[in-house]
Amino acid sequence: MRLAPLAGRRAWMIAALLAASLLSGCGYNDFQRLDEQVKSAWSEVVNQYQRRSDLIPNIVATVKGEANFEQETLTRVIEARARATSIQATPELVNNPEAFGKFQAAQGELSGALSRLLVTVEQYPNLKANQGFQDLRVQLEGTENRITVARNRYVKAVQEYNVLARSFPTNLTAMIFSYEVKPNFAVANEAAIAVPPSVSFDKPAAPAPAASR
Numbered sequence: 001m002r003l004a005p006l007a008g009r010r011a012w013m014i015a016a017l018l019a020a021s022l023l024s025g026c027g028y029n030d031f032q033r034l035d036e037q038v039k040s041a042w043s044e045v046v047n048q049y050q051r052r053s054d055l056i057p058n059i060v061a062t063v064k065g066e067a068n069f070e071q072e073t074l075t076r077v078i079e080a081r082a083r084a085t086s087i088q089a090t091p092e093l094v095n096n097p098e099a100f101g102k103f104q105a106a107q108g109e110l111s112g113a114l115s116r117l118l119v120t121v122e123q124y125p126n127l128k129a130n131q132g133f134q135d136l137r138v139q140l141e142g143t144e145n146r147i148t149v150a151r152n153r154y155v156k157a158v159q160e161y162n163v164l165a166r167s168f169p170t171n172l173t174a175m176i177f178s179y180e181v182k183p184n185f186a187v188a189n190e191a192a193i194a195v196p197p198s199v200s201f202d203k204p205a206a207p208a209p210a211a212s213r
Contacts, residue, residue, distance in 0.1 A: 026169055026172065026173045027169075027170030027173050027174075030164055030170070031164060031165075031170070031174065031177065031179045034157070034160055034164060035179070037157045037160075038157045038158055038161050039091055040157075041154040041157040041158075042091065042093075042094050044153065045147070045150045045151055045154050046089045047150075048146045048150045049089070049107060049147060051143050052110075052140065052143045052144070053081060053084065055136060055139055055140055055143065056078075056081050056114075058136055059133070059137075060074060060077060060078060062127075062132055062133045063121070063127065063133070069120075069127075070120055073113075073116055073117055073120045076117075077110075077113045077114060080106070080110040080112075080113040080114075083106045083109065084106040084107055084109070084110045086106075087099070087103045089103060094158075094182050094183070095180065095182060096183075097183040101183065104185060111144075114140070154184075154185065155184055155185055158182050158184045159184065162181050162182060165181050165182075
C-alpha cells in the first residue's frame with residue numbers, strides 16, 4: 001500500500017530534476033543571474049544621479065550670491081534638475097525603452113546645463129575664489145566620475161544580458177519567460193548633449209589703424 005505513494009513521489013522528483021536540468025541548459029539560471037546584475041548596476045546609477053541632484057541646490061544658492069550672475073544659465077540648471085527629478089527611476093524603467101530614453105535625455109540635459117554653469121563661473125573671479133563653491137565643485141566633479149563608472153558597469157551588464165536574450169537557443173527561453181532585450185545608454189548621444197559651448201575670454205583684437213593718405 002505504501003509503494004504507490006512512494007513511486008509517485010519518486011516520479012515527481014525525477015520530473016522536477018529533469019525540468020531543472022532543461023531550464024539550466026537553456027539559460028534560465030543565467031537570465032536570473034544577469035537580470036539581478038542589471039538591477040544592481042541600475043541601482044548604483046540612480047544613486048549617483050541622486051547624489052548629483054542633491055548637490056545642485058547648494059551650488060545654485062552659492063552662485064545666486066554673486067552679483068549680476070547670468071540668470072539664464074542658472075535658470076537652465078534649475079529647470080533641468082526639475083525635469084530630471086520628475087522622472088521616477090524605478091527598477092521597471094530599465095524594461096521600458098521609451099521611459100528609459102526620456103530619463104537619459106533629462107539627465108543629459110542636466111549634464112549640459114551644469115557644464116555651461118561651470119564655464120560661466122570662469123567669468124566671475126569672486127566665485128572662483130569662493131572656498132565654499134570650490135568645495136561643491138570638487139564634490140560635483142567627483143560625482144560625475146562616479147556616474148561615469150556606474151554607467152559603464154550598467155552598460156556592460158545590459159550588454160551581457162542582451163547577448164543572452166538574442167542568442168540561440170537561449171532566445172527561446174527569453175520568449176517563453178518574457179525576458180526582453182533591455183534598453184541601454186547611448187553614450188555618444190549624451191556626450192554630445194553634455195559638451196559645453198566653446199567660450200573664449202580673449203579680448204577682441206584692436207582694429208587696425210586707418211592707413212594714412
